[in-house]
Amino acid sequence: MPSTLSAERERLGREWRRDWAEQVRAGHRFDLSTSLLGVPLLHPIGKASGQLSLRPEQLQHDADAGLSFAVLKTVIGEDAAGARSMGEWAIHETRMVVERRDAPGGRTGWTVTWKGRGWDGTLAGYCALVEAGRAHSRAGHLLVLPSVKLHLPPAGEEFREAEFAHTLGALRAAWGAEPLLLEHDFSPTLAGDPRGREREDILRWIDELPGMIRAHGGGPVRVALKLMNATFDDAFQAGMLRAAAGADAVTVFNRLWDKGRGVAYGGWELSDRNLAVLAAVPRDGQERSGTGNVISGRQVVEYARRGCSTVQCHTAFQLPLGEYAAGAGSRTARTLHRLVFDPADGLLAVMLEEEKAGRLHRHDGELRFRDLVGP
Numbered sequence: 001m002p003s004t005l006s007a008e009r010e011r012l013g014r015e016w017r018r019d020w021a022e023q024v025r026a027g028h029r030f031d032l033s034t035s036l037l038g039v040p041l042l043h044p045i046g047k048a049s050g051q052l053s054l055r056p057e058q059l060q061h062d063a064d065a066g067l068s069f070a071v072l073k074t075v076i077g078e079d080a081a082g083a084r085s086m087g088e089w090a091i092h093e094t095r096m097v098v099e100r101r102d103a104p105g106g107r108t109g110w111t112v113t114w115k116g117r118g119w120d121g122t123l124a125g126y127c128a129l130v131e132a133g134r135a136h137s138r139a140g141h142l143l144v145l146p147s148v149k150l151h152l153p154p155a156g157e158e159f160r161e162a163e164f165a166h167t168l169g170a171l172r173a174a175w176g177a178e179p180l181l182l183e184h185d186f187s188p189t190l191a192g193d194p195r196g197r198e199r200e201d202i203l204r205w206i207d208e209l210p211g212m213i214r215a216h217g218g219g220p221v222r223v224a225l226k227l228m229n230a231t232f233d234d235a236f237q238a239g240m241l242r243a244a245a246g247a248d249a250v251t252v253f254n255r256l257w258d259k260g261r262g263v264a265y266g267g268w269e270l271s272d273r274n275l276a277v278l279a280a281v282p283r284d285g286q287e288r289s290g291t292g293n294v295i296s297g298r299q300v301v302e303y304a305r306r307g308c309s310t311v312q313c314h315t316a317f318q319l320p321l322g323e324y325a326a327g328a329g330s331r332t333a334r335t336l337h338r339l340v341f342d343p344a345d346g347l348l349a350v351m352l353e354e355e356k357a358g359r360l361h362r363h364d365g366e367l368r369f370r371d372l373v374g375p
């Protein structure tokens with residue numbers, strides 16, 4: 001790592017700055033810009049949906065740290081009478097445990113163990129959070145988008161359109177008239193649920209959801225499907241990815257399901273599987289956002305090579321404090337410092353490595369993240 005960059009790393013480790021991405025571009029010639037669902041971003045690192053995007057203060061910390069985007073916790077759809085077809089997913093649980101987890105290849109990684117599911121508050125409360133997020137997005141500081149789980153019918157049953165209409169109507173009112181950006185989550189608990197055992201049903205949901213969501217979105221909608229890791233083999237997993245061609249983007253792939261413990265998990269087994277399936281299905285123009293064990297810049301690049309123009313982290317923000325080189329700042333700031341500036345595995349170090357290997361070339365003196373995005 002050049003000495004000017006090492007000095008920058010030291011400085012930012014002591015005092016992080018919201019405009020760090022502009023700084024590395026102007027001062028060090030790294031253009032990390034990319035986009036998510038058509039919205040330009042200064043860099044590819046965002047926060048995945050979950051317990052770290054439940055409250056306005058969390059979004060404020062993310063905006064202050066110069067995080068690129070945050071996907072809100074998944075809200076469970078409901079109709080005008082408050083009936084929720086996926087109501088088993090709206091349960092309350094607060095305790096999260098950060099644990100080590102061994103992968104079959106022998107590497108030990110990190111996972112967050114938690115027994116909860118979706119947003120456990122009201123739809124109105126969720127919409128207030130969406131509004132708080134819109135204020136950050138309009139200020140140009142942090143793109144915030146909602147995540148939903150809507151009715152997923154078994155074979156022979158129709159989608160409950162009243163649930164789509166009511167939930168998406170409420171989100172639209174909170175969002176405003178601009179194109180509504182939205183993620184739909186399938187979740188690992190669904191993979192472990194009797195509903196997730198029929199391959200045909202899963203493929204039907206993936207195929208039909210984008211159209212259903214657009215039909216009830218009350219205006220233009222751009223939808224990303226966050227695909228689960230189903231309990232079937234890699235060939236089926238690749239089939240799910242192909243079946244999602246009708247979505248504007250895919251977020252790939254949510255955590256693995258541990259049948260024995262009845263919990264979702266991550267770590268190296270998750271990223272190994274995700275990266276293998278992504279490599280097996282070269283990107284065909286569709287946008288991809290990678291999720292699963294993105295705990296270093298090297299992992300950002302692994303996902304990018306397989307077509308992911310952004311990444312979504314959850315566990316990376318929750319590591320024991322000793323895992324972060326930065327001695328000060330919010331968890332968001334320390335995580336960005338780790339992912340971008342680590343001298344061995346940070347995004348900038350890996351981009352320089354790629355340049356040295358002749359796989360990444362400068363344009364007008366700049367190394368561009370988007371040139372790493374495959375195929």
Ligand SMILES: Cc1cc2nc3c(=O)[nH]c(=O)nc-3n(C[C@H](O)[C@H](O)[C@H](O)COP(=O)(O)O)c2cc1C
Pocket residue numbers: 048049050051073074096112113114117118119147185186187226253254255266267270291292293294312313314315316
């Ligand atoms: C405690 C916890 C809660 C989560 N809740 C959600 C959720 O509500 N919706 C969703 O789409 N993903 C959820 N996820 C999955 C994360 O968004 C992320 O995709 C996954 O954990 C993989 O990333 P990671 O390896 O960085 O943790 C959750 C993950 C954790 C650890």
